[in-house]
Amino acid sequence: MRLAASAYPLTFFTDFDAYAAKLTAWVDEAAAAGADLLVFPEYGTMELASLGGPAVAADLELSLHEVARHRPAVDRLHLDLTARHGLHILGASGPVFLAERPVNRATLYGPAGIIGHQDKQMMTRFEREHWFVTAGEGLPVFDTPLGRIGILICYDSEFPLLARSLVERGAEILLVPSCTDSHAGFTRVRVGAMARALEGQCVVVHAATVGDAAWSPAVDENWGAAAIYGPPDRGFPSSGMLAETALNAPGWAYADLDLAAVQHVRSDGAVLNHRHWPEQADRLATR
DSSP states (O other), rough: EEEEEEEEEEOOOOOOOHHHHHHHHHHHHHHHHHOEEEOTTTTTTGGGGGGHHHHHOOOOHHHHHHHHTHHHHHHHHHHHHHHTOOOEEEEEOEEEEESSSSSEEEEEEETTTTEEEOOOOOOOHHIIIIOOOOOOOOOOOOTTOOOOOOOOEGGGGHHHHHHHHHHTTOOOOOEEEEHHHHHHHHHHHHHHHHHHHHHHTTTEEEEEEEEOTOOOOSSSBBBBBOOOEEOTTTSSTSSEEEEEOOOOEEEEEEEOOOOHHHHHHHHHHSSHHHHHHTTTHHHHTTT
């Protein structure tokens, strides 16, 4: 299969058709390159706050509600694109109101419909202390024709036990959509994602927002690059880097993957991190 990770800039729109045209162009480009699984970044849907006008987009609370109200149209658009091209898309995450406060939700779409969703588990200080976006429940593994997929949204990738829960239930590919406002923030997610590929001996697809969006205090500065990581071991590059874009440059990173490579490195790698993980508890117990 061919994996595609986006380095995605945020745009100010005057109508939904302009957003649809942008997303369609991005998906068409990746489909033309042969991509089977496309990953968009965390909070990429915050560009829809612009549809409420400058005052709404500039208000942290109003922008959440503006984005959330477009969710049905966003779903329809993604389902049309996945059906048209016969591919899978992890849509950009954004707010969904299940109660008084929203969760940060990413939806996985396939050619036959919505496969499921993942809500962010670990909230950053900004989400907790200023934006009041709340953690969701559940960490599913999705069985798809492309393989078993787990999703770790941005900060979630920095917590190894979340990833371990996914790989213990068979996840072969982890998707990490991110949105970070500094080089340090991007580096934290990048290092976390690479570490999860090492520990789980799996492939991690990292999509990021890039560029400035001065009209939104929530996503005004964006640092990042798209990348696809594997374990630095047999069958994978010695750096662990399968593909990456330049820092802060919009575009797609593509990498081809045969899942047999994941199974091979887990069974006969130079090291066996995936298999040896449980030994940590035994070592600690002896101390």
